[in-house]
Amino acid sequence: MNKNSILKLLSLLLALCTVVSMTVTLASCKRDGPSNDTTVDGSGTEPADTEDEGVWEYVRDPSLPDFATMVTLNTSDINSDFDKTGRGLVTVEQYIDGDTVHFWNNSRTEIIKVRFLAIDTPESTGKVEPWGKPASRFTKSKLHSAAEIVLESNEEGEVTMDSTGDRYLAWVWYRPKDGNVWRNLNIEILADGLAMGKSSSSTRYGTVALNALTSARSEKLNLYSGKKDPLFYYGSAVELSIKSLVLNKSAYNATKVRFEGVVTKESGGGIYVQSFDEDTQQYYGVYVYGGYASLAPKFLVPGYKLLLTGTADDNESFGFQVSGLSFSLIDPTDDDTKILEKDVKVAPVVISADELNNNETLENVLVRLENITVTSIYTTQSTTASDGAMTLTCRSADGKTVTVRTVKLTNEDGSDVTEDYFRGKTINCNGIVTFYNGNPQLKLFTLSDCEIISQ
Structure with missing residues (x-):
C-alpha cells in the first residue's frame, strides 16, 4: 500500500470515528429543561424519567378508533366537590399507580383517594408486576399534562367506595392543554392495552369500555402483546448487603434483590430494616413495603432478623424502597420471606x-x-x-x-x-x-x- 492510499484510509477512519462520536453524544443528551407551564398537579414540570431500568416507548396508531372520546362528560356542574355531588374538578395530590391516584377536591378541603372504575392495571408499588410501571407512567403523563381533570361517579349524584372502604370509585376525565375535548382516562388505559377489565360491562360506560378492551387484545397492545415488559426485571434475585443496595440505588433500581436485615420499626404497611457493616463500622437501612398480604404481619415484626427478596424501586412518590415480598408458612419457595432469628436486640x-x-x-x-x-x-x-x-x-x-x-x-x-x-x-x-x-x-x-x- 503506497503513502497516498494509507493517508486516504486514515482520513476515512477519522471521519467514521467522528460520526460514531457524534451519534454517542446525541444519544446521551437529555431533553431541554422542564416546562414552566402550570399543571393541574401543581408541579409545573414534566414527569421526571428517573428510572434507569429500561425504555418503554409507546405511540398509539392514529388509525385505531379513539375510544376515549366516544363517551361524553356532562360539564354543567363540574365546579363542585366530587365527594359531595359525584362530579367535580380536582387536582392531583399524589400519584400511586396506574389505576390509583389521590386528588384534592375542587375546594381543596379534602383529599380524595380514587380507584379507577372498570380497569385493573398491573401492580407497580406493592407487588411489582409486568406492565405495572408502563401503566403507572401512562396515567401520570396524561394527568400531568392536562389542563383540567374531573372525577365522575358511576351513578349520577351518588359516590361509592371500593372494597377497602378507603377509596372512591370514579371515572377520571382530563382535558388536554392543546384541545377542548374531554377524554375518559379509564377507557383510554383499556384501549392502549395497559389494564385488564374489572366489572367493565356493568358500569356507566360499559359498552365502550368493553369495545376498547377487545380492540387492545385484537391489536396485541402492550399487556396483550405477548412481549416482555421492558421496565420489569425478569432475572433471578441479586444477593447483596443493605449497604451495597442503598449506596448504589440507581444500579439496582427495578432489580430483584435478596438481603438480610433486622426489623427496627413498623410503619405504613412496611418495615425499616437495617444491618451492620464491619468495614465501615456503621449501620445501613432501607424501607421495605409489605403490602396487603394477609401473612405479612406474621413476618414483618420488629426484632425479627429476616431474609428478604423483593424488587428495589426508586419511586418518585414514595422514595427508594423494596417491595413485592411474598410469604408462605408451608413449603416456602426461595423467594418467600424467611425468619432467620427472633428477639434480636438493636440499640439505637x-x-x-x-x-x-x-x-x-x-x-x-x-x-x-x-x-x-x-x-x-x-x-x-x-x-x-x-x-x-x-x-x-x-x-x-x-x-x-x-x-x-x-x-x-x-x-x-x-x-x-x-x-x-x-x-x-x-x-x-x-x-x-x-x-x-x-x-x-x-x-x-x-x-x-x-x-x-x-x-
Missing part, C-alpha cells in the same frame, strides 16, 4: 445534631438524639392519616437545629398527645432517620421512644 445509634444533618448514609437507620430542647412546634391538620402529627424544631446542646417529626401519638389511655406535651422541654428521642423535601429529620413513632429529661 447515638448521633449528634451534625451527624443527623450531614450524614445521608444514616437514612432509614434507628438512631438516638440526646439533650435536645423543643423550641417550636407545628401540628398537621388534614383529612389524612397525618392529622395530628407534629414537627418539633429543636436545639441541641451545642446550639445546632434539628427536626423531629412524629406520627400521630397517643398516651397510654388512648388520648391524643398535643403540643403541650413537648413545648419547651428537653428530650432524648429514638427514631428513624428520614428525609422530607430533601431535609433530614428524626421520625418518632411511639411516645415510649421519647424521654423527657427536663421541663
Whole structure:
C-alpha cells in the first residue's frame, strides 16, 4: 500500500470515528429543561424519567378508533366537590399507580383517594408486576399534562367506595392543554392495552369500555402483546448487603434483590430494616413495603432478623424502597420471606445534631438524639392519616437545629398527645432517620421512644 492510499484510509477512519462520536453524544443528551407551564398537579414540570431500568416507548396508531372520546362528560356542574355531588374538578395530590391516584377536591378541603372504575392495571408499588410501571407512567403523563381533570361517579349524584372502604370509585376525565375535548382516562388505559377489565360491562360506560378492551387484545397492545415488559426485571434475585443496595440505588433500581436485615420499626404497611457493616463500622437501612398480604404481619415484626427478596424501586412518590415480598408458612419457595432469628436486640445509634444533618448514609437507620430542647412546634391538620402529627424544631446542646417529626401519638389511655406535651422541654428521642423535601429529620413513632429529661 503506497503513502497516498494509507493517508486516504486514515482520513476515512477519522471521519467514521467522528460520526460514531457524534451519534454517542446525541444519544446521551437529555431533553431541554422542564416546562414552566402550570399543571393541574401543581408541579409545573414534566414527569421526571428517573428510572434507569429500561425504555418503554409507546405511540398509539392514529388509525385505531379513539375510544376515549366516544363517551361524553356532562360539564354543567363540574365546579363542585366530587365527594359531595359525584362530579367535580380536582387536582392531583399524589400519584400511586396506574389505576390509583389521590386528588384534592375542587375546594381543596379534602383529599380524595380514587380507584379507577372498570380497569385493573398491573401492580407497580406493592407487588411489582409486568406492565405495572408502563401503566403507572401512562396515567401520570396524561394527568400531568392536562389542563383540567374531573372525577365522575358511576351513578349520577351518588359516590361509592371500593372494597377497602378507603377509596372512591370514579371515572377520571382530563382535558388536554392543546384541545377542548374531554377524554375518559379509564377507557383510554383499556384501549392502549395497559389494564385488564374489572366489572367493565356493568358500569356507566360499559359498552365502550368493553369495545376498547377487545380492540387492545385484537391489536396485541402492550399487556396483550405477548412481549416482555421492558421496565420489569425478569432475572433471578441479586444477593447483596443493605449497604451495597442503598449506596448504589440507581444500579439496582427495578432489580430483584435478596438481603438480610433486622426489623427496627413498623410503619405504613412496611418495615425499616437495617444491618451492620464491619468495614465501615456503621449501620445501613432501607424501607421495605409489605403490602396487603394477609401473612405479612406474621413476618414483618420488629426484632425479627429476616431474609428478604423483593424488587428495589426508586419511586418518585414514595422514595427508594423494596417491595413485592411474598410469604408462605408451608413449603416456602426461595423467594418467600424467611425468619432467620427472633428477639434480636438493636440499640439505637447515638448521633449528634451534625451527624443527623450531614450524614445521608444514616437514612432509614434507628438512631438516638440526646439533650435536645423543643423550641417550636407545628401540628398537621388534614383529612389524612397525618392529622395530628407534629414537627418539633429543636436545639441541641451545642446550639445546632434539628427536626423531629412524629406520627400521630397517643398516651397510654388512648388520648391524643398535643403540643403541650413537648413545648419547651428537653428530650432524648429514638427514631428513624428520614428525609422530607430533601431535609433530614428524626421520625418518632411511639411516645415510649421519647424521654423527657427536663421541663
